Amino acid sequence: MRRVAAALATAVVACACSPVAPYQRGYLARPDMAMEPVDAGTAKALERTYSAKEAARGGASIGGGGCGCN
Amino acid sequence: MAATEEPPGGEPQRSAALGALTQAALALPILLASAKAGAAHVGEIGLAVLGYRERGLIKVTEPVLWGKLQLDDVWEFEASGALDMVSGASPELLTNLSGKPVQSVTGASVNDRRTTTGLRAKRRFGDFSLSVSRTVSNEHDYHSHAYSVQGELDLDQRLTTIALGVGRSDDRVGSSIDPALDEPRDTREYLAGVTQVLSPVSVVESTITLSRGQGYYNDPYKSTLTFYPDLVLPLFVTDTRPDHRNELAWLTRYRRRFPERNGTLQVDYRYFRDDWGIRAHTLELAWQQDFGERWSVRPALRYYMQAAADFYSPVVPRPQPAVLSSDQRLAAFGGLSPSLRVILRLEDGFTFEGSAGYVHDAASLRLGGGGSEAFSTLRAVYGIVSISRPF
Amino acid sequence: MRSALVLAICLAASLSPPASAVGPGSQLPGITAPRLADPAHRVDFAALHGDVVYVDFWASWCVPCRQSMPQLDQLYRRYQARGFRVVGVNKDVATADALRFLTRVDVSFPLVADGDDSVAKAFDVQAMPSGYLVDRNGVVRYVHRGFSADTAVELRTEIESLLGSGA
Numbered sequence: 097m098r099r100v101a102a103a104l105a106t107a108v109v110a111c112a113c114s115p116v117a118p119y120q121r122g123y124l125a126r127p128d129m130a131m132e133p134v135d136a137g138t139a140k141a142l143e144r145t146y147s148a149k150e151a152a153r154g155g156a157s158i159g160g161g162g163c164g165c166n
Numbered sequence: 167m168a169a170t171e172e173p174p175g176g177e178p179q180r181s182a183a184l185g186a187l188t189q190a191a192l193a194l195p196i197l198l199a200s201a202k203a204g205a206a207h208v209g210e211i212g213l214a215v216l217g218y219r220e221r222g223l224i225k226v227t228e229p230v231l232w233g234k235l236q237l238d239d240v241w242e243f244e245a246s247g248a249l250d251m252v253s254g255a256s257p258e259l260l261t262n263l264s265g266k267p268v269q270s271v272t273g274a275s276v277n278d279r280r281t282t283t284g285l286r287a288k289r290r291f292g293d294f295s296l297s298v299s300r301t302v303s304n305e306h307d308y309h310s311h312a313y314s315v316q317g318e319l320d321l322d323q324r325l326t327t328i329a330l331g332v333g334r335s336d337d338r339v340g341s342s343i344d345p346a347l348d349e350p351r352d353t354r355e356y357l358a359g360v361t362q363v364l365s366p367v368s369v370v371e372s373t374i375t376l377s378r379g380q381g382y383y384n385d386p387y388k389s390t391l392t393f394y395p396d397l398v399l400p401l402f403v404t405d406t407r408p409d410h411r412n413e414l415a416w417l418t419r420y421r422r423r424f425p426e427r428n429g430t431l432q433v434d435y436r437y438f439r440d441d442w443g444i445r446a447h448t449l450e451l452a453w454q455q456d457f458g459e460r461w462s463v464r465p466a467l468r469y470y471m472q473a474a475a476d477f478y479s480p481v482v483p484r485p486q487p488a489v490l491s492s493d494q495r496l497a498a499f500g501g502l503s504p505s506l507r508v509i510l511r512l513e514d515g516f517t518f519e520g521s522a523g524y525v526h527d528a529a530s531l532r533l534g535g536g537g538s539e540a541f542s543t544l545r546a547v548y549g550i551v552s553i554s555r556p557f
Numbered sequence: 558m559r560s561a562l563v564l565a566i567c568l569a570a571s572l573s574p575p576a577s578a579v580g581p582g583s584q585l586p587g588i589t590a591p592r593l594a595d596p597a598h599r600v601d602f603a604a605l606h607g608d609v610v611y612v613d614f615w616a617s618w619c620v621p622c623r624q625s626m627p628q629l630d631q632l633y634r635r636y637q638a639r640g641f642r643v644v645g646v647n648k649d650v651a652t653a654d655a656l657r658f659l660t661r662v663d664v665s666f667p668l669v670a671d672g673d674d675s676v677a678k679a680f681d682v683q684a685m686p687s688g689y690l691v692d693r694n695g696v697v698r699y700v701h702r703g704f705s706a707d708t709a710v711e712l713r714t715e716i717e718s719l720l721g722s723g724a
Contacts, residue, residue, distance in 0.1 A: 118684050128462070128464075129421045129430060135212055135517070136232040137212050137232050138552050145218055146525075151438075152448060155373060158331055158355035159312045159313055162303065163303065208623060323684070
């Protein structure tokens with residue numbers, strides 16, 4: 097666990113130096129490069145599908161409320 | 167959800183659901199009206215419909231309406247409304263009458279409706295932005311009000327973003343088979359995350375969410391029935407869980423564009439643990455391939471595995487414990503879910519998306535073994551169709 | 558040990574001097590770029606001598622550009638007859654993205670593509686959008702990073718002063 101965290105921290109620090117100019121954001125602005133699927137409806141539907149059958153929940157956001165999924 | 171017939175007052179419920187969706191839909195024109203003050207506005211509105219079917223058991227249909235509006239790069243609003251319609255039978259009783267613990271479904275089929283509406287407003291102050299959100303969820307045996315406040319700070323010309331948030335959810339749990347049940351469940355949530363641009367073609371985000379809740383966690387519809395050869399009467403225990411739950415979820419997401427291949431790699435990994443003894447890993451790998459300007463195809467594979475809760479048991483042990491649940495969502499199992507999404511983007515901005523997925527959860531799919539014996543294999547399919555357009 | 562080395566490299570990198578910064582007083586870089594809609598033909602920045610030029614770096618993914626582009630178009634139309642020119646340098650990775658943006662925000666001034674970043678590097682662009690106001694002698698006089706309601710007002714004053722100075 098600690099080694100993973102250390103590696104992650106090193107990667108973040110190292111990559112923070114990788115030169116990405118302010119005008120080189122074209123690829124990053126693509127919808128498939130976003131963290132959430134751009135379609136909010138699909139994202140919510142998928143979240144509901146899996147979380148209703150699993151004990152693990154959340155991770156991406158908070159304040160979503162509970163579910164009486166039975 | 168275990169009603170033997172549609173709960174009385176179905177009509178008002180239906181109009182309540184419709185009201186919720188309408189409310190979300192109306193929020194947008196109101197925002198548009200305020201945008202007419204000459205501000206440059208960019209927005210998007212969409213509708214998605216989910217259809218989910220479990221082998222012989224449950225059928226779910228869920229339309230979701232959503233909208234986003236950006237004003238001047240200063241304000242951002244988001245509204246959504248979802249109507250969750252579940253029908254079918256939900257497993258309620260785990261009994262070992264046949265010798266082995268087996269799930270049985272009692273009661274006739276069920277019709278349940280849940281409406282969820284959410285609103286979010288975000289304001290930018292230079293490199294810092296603040297967002298507040300409110301989500302309300304209602305079904306006849308469950309009500310939830312949740313709020314959250316989140317701040318984000320952009321560093322290094324938006325190459326690094328740090329997010330911190332707090333949230334709170336006040337829920338009330340009821341039961342359609344026990345009208346006297348009306349218990350609260352309150353949860354506080356905390357979020358900390360960092361997003362880092364690694365190169366012009368790659369970005370990574372890692373977020374930790376902590377949740378501390380107390381209140382009513384029992385499932386009012388589930389129970390366990392265990393026969394012992396030396397006992398005349400079987401042991402019967404209704405689902406009893408701890409009155410608190412502390413959870414931690416650590417989600418890391420990576421996106422990498424391969425311009426030469428016209429494709430994007432998407433990797434999501436989540437580690438989850440709580441003080442009920444559950445440990446879960448979720449890994450999703452996806453590749454989105456572009457075909458020309460309009461079409462994209464995204465095959466994906468999701469693997470999930472969890473360890474059972476400390477108080478999970480398909481049979482009532484002796485001596486009988488204070489907390490016990492045979493709900494297989496707390497069991498040890500693994501799950502594989504392949505899916506395929508097809509996206510069509512038109513020149514005028516209209517985007518159509520179709521996704522189809524298969525969910526296969528089984529005790530045997532747990533990496534490293536140890537799946538719960540009594541876990542009843544889940545096989546389900548789902549399809550999502552959505553349409554969205556910018557304005 | 559490795560972490561310490563990486564940290565040291567990062568510190569060194571952050572302390573190194575920036576590439577030749579193009580700011581007030583610098584000469585307009587002598588460079589050419591292909592036209593956005595017609596890549597076979599190129600725009601020569603050196604040929605712009607004699608006019609007051611605003612070189613604007615924009616992209617479809619740049620949110621303030623949704624405001625800056627129409628405002629620049631207005632300025633262009635207003636002062637074109639007096640010798641004011643605007644050249645929009647597009648930073649989209651795919652021309653199709655730029656063209657899609659232009660269907661909603663149409664402009665009348667010439668646009669060029671900069672897929673290989675050569676123009677952006679020559680101007681050492683530090684923010685998006687960025688605008689460089691150049692006088693009739695090819696000397697950069699004002700640089701605007703980002704775009705707000707104030708930028709348009711400031712620009713008008715600056716353009717007027719450069720146009721009025723003649724020569």
